[in-house]
Amino acid sequence: xxxxxxxxxxxxxxxxxxxxxxxxxxxxxxxxxxxxxxxxxxxxxxxxxxxxxxxxxxxxxxxxxxxxxxxxxxxxxxxxxxxxxxxxxxxxxxxxxxxxxxxxxxxxxxxxxxxxxxxxxxxxxxxxxxxxxxxxxxxxxxxxxxxxxxxxxxxxxxxxxxxxxxxxxxxxxxxxxxxxxxxxxxxxxxxxxxxxxxxxxxxxxxx
Amino acid sequence: xxxxxxxxxxxxxxxxxxxxxxxxxxxxxxxxxxxxxxxxxxxxxxxxxxxxxxxxxxxxxxxxxxxxxxxxxxxxxxxxxxxxxxxxxxxxxxxxxxxxxxxxxxxxxxxxxxxxxxxxxxxxxxxxxxxxxxxxxxxxxxxxxxxxxxxxxxxxxxxxxxxxxxxxxxxxxxxxxxxxxxxxxxxxxxxxxxxxxxxxxxxxxxx
Numbered sequence: 001x002x003x004x005x006x007x008x009x010x011x012x013x014x015x016x017x018x019x020x021x022x023x024x025x026x027x028x029x030x031x032x033x034x035x036x037x038x039x040x041x042x043x044x045x046x047x048x049x050x051x052x053x054x055x056x057x058x059x060x061x062x063x064x065x066x067x068x069x070x071x072x073x074x075x076x077x078x079x080x081x082x083x084x085x086x087x088x089x090x091x092x093x094x095x096x097x098x099x100x101x102x103x104x105x106x107x108x109x110x111x112x113x114x115x116x117x118x119x120x121x122x123x124x125x126x127x128x129x130x131x132x133x134x135x136x137x138x139x140x141x142x143x144x145x146x147x148x149x150x151x152x153x154x155x156x157x158x159x160x161x162x163x164x165x166x167x168x169x170x171x172x173x174x175x176x177x178x179x180x181x182x183x184x185x186x187x188x189x190x191x192x193x194x195x196x197x198x199x200x201x202x203x204x205x206x207x
Numbered sequence: 208x209x210x211x212x213x214x215x216x217x218x219x220x221x222x223x224x225x226x227x228x229x230x231x232x233x234x235x236x237x238x239x240x241x242x243x244x245x246x247x248x249x250x251x252x253x254x255x256x257x258x259x260x261x262x263x264x265x266x267x268x269x270x271x272x273x274x275x276x277x278x279x280x281x282x283x284x285x286x287x288x289x290x291x292x293x294x295x296x297x298x299x300x301x302x303x304x305x306x307x308x309x310x311x312x313x314x315x316x317x318x319x320x321x322x323x324x325x326x327x328x329x330x331x332x333x334x335x336x337x338x339x340x341x342x343x344x345x346x347x348x349x350x351x352x353x354x355x356x357x358x359x360x361x362x363x364x365x366x367x368x369x370x371x372x373x374x375x376x377x378x379x380x381x382x383x384x385x386x387x388x389x390x391x392x393x394x395x396x397x398x399x400x401x402x403x404x405x406x407x408x409x410x411x412x413x414x
Contacts, residue, residue, distance in 0.1 A: 063355070065354055065355045066355060071354050085344055085347065086344045086348060089344050095351055096351075118333070118336070122329035122333075125333050125336050126326075126329075126332050128336050129335050129339060132339035132340055133292065133296055135343055136342055136343060137292055137297070139343070140280075140292065140293050143280065147270060147278050148272045
């Protein structure tokens with residue numbers, strides 16, 4: 001069992017150490033979910049009942065506005081977590097969609113089981129407290145980027161900060177994540193590829 | 208001592224119950240900080256070493272872009288928490304400013320003391336895990352609003368969701384928080400006041 005869930009345990013051990021018996025008890029809550037490319041993990045209107053960890057593959061979360069335009073909110077590849085925290089926390093229908101960009105393998109844990117486990121095992125509570133704190137920091141820095149960087153700078157920053165994601169996800173999806181139209185994105189992308197201005201942005205926002 | 212810190216204890220008890228001896232131990236970490244209207248709690252370039260709870264008063268957090276334009280990121284009134292989580296977590300200089308909009312009284316807790324206390328008292332770790340989870344949910348809903356609502360709808364939503372804040376904070380600050388120019392904001396505000404379209408937005412985003 002442990003080998004099956006080795007990746008998620010290693011991810012948790014970045015922040016906290018659970019004794020082996022707690023790790024084993026946690027693994028009893030987990031299961032594997034496989035989804036094919038283009039298959040949905042969550043559709044608008046569903047209630048999100050689980051938290052997911054990406055064992056293999058790549059997913060995107062997006063929102064569709066009243067005009068039918070898709071806005072990408074989040075990507076997840078191996079070793080990242082994904083769910084709709086709003087829907088899962090409030091047990092309310094989600095406003096978003098999560099779809100697989102590649103055949104993917106997820107480790108799944110039920111929301112209520114996770115909440116109960118955290119009450120009993122403070123180390124896991126601590127892990128999620130630290131993860132959420134880091135997510136809030138990332139969200140804050142992203143907000144500042146949107147306010148202070150040009151489109152070109154945001155794209156360079158994204159490529160430097162998330163090179164694995166940038167190389168794997170279709171460019172049209174990166175465009176809407178960065179708040180750009182595909183046409184404008186193409187211009188920026190071409191310009192960045194020509195100038196190869198690697199490394200000059202990261203110093204602005206340390207993470 | 209308990210009466211001095213009654214508000215912060217009541218805020219924490221919304222999510223978790225600490226036994227009296229833990230509440231008392233927590234209060235030993237706290238101190239009162241008073242600042243005058245227009246005084247800064249944090250200035251760009253400072254390292255944020257504390258978390259603050261607003262006992263009395265009103266503050267705003269803002270970011271100044273390269274052109275010198277202020278962007279409001281956050282407001283806090285009585286019973287809200289405020290700090291720069293990025294700066295405090297990474298012990299790095301902040302990109303933001305926090306200034307008092309009124310004479311204010313804060314309850315202050317040192318970042319490192321708080322981290323150490325959470326290791327020893329899982330209930331407080333749980334409180335912050337739940338608070339951060341709720342903050343991420345709020346941030347998510349705000350992102351969706353920015354993508355899907357008109358300026359008028361965002362203003363109505365803000366007034367309904369945060370009536371105490373909306374009535375206390377100068378309108379120019381609400382404008383930049385909502386991503387509007389002051390001129391455009393004035394038009395929206397006048398229109399909303401005329402039509403008095405109270406109550407029609409809240410059903411869109413339950414919180």
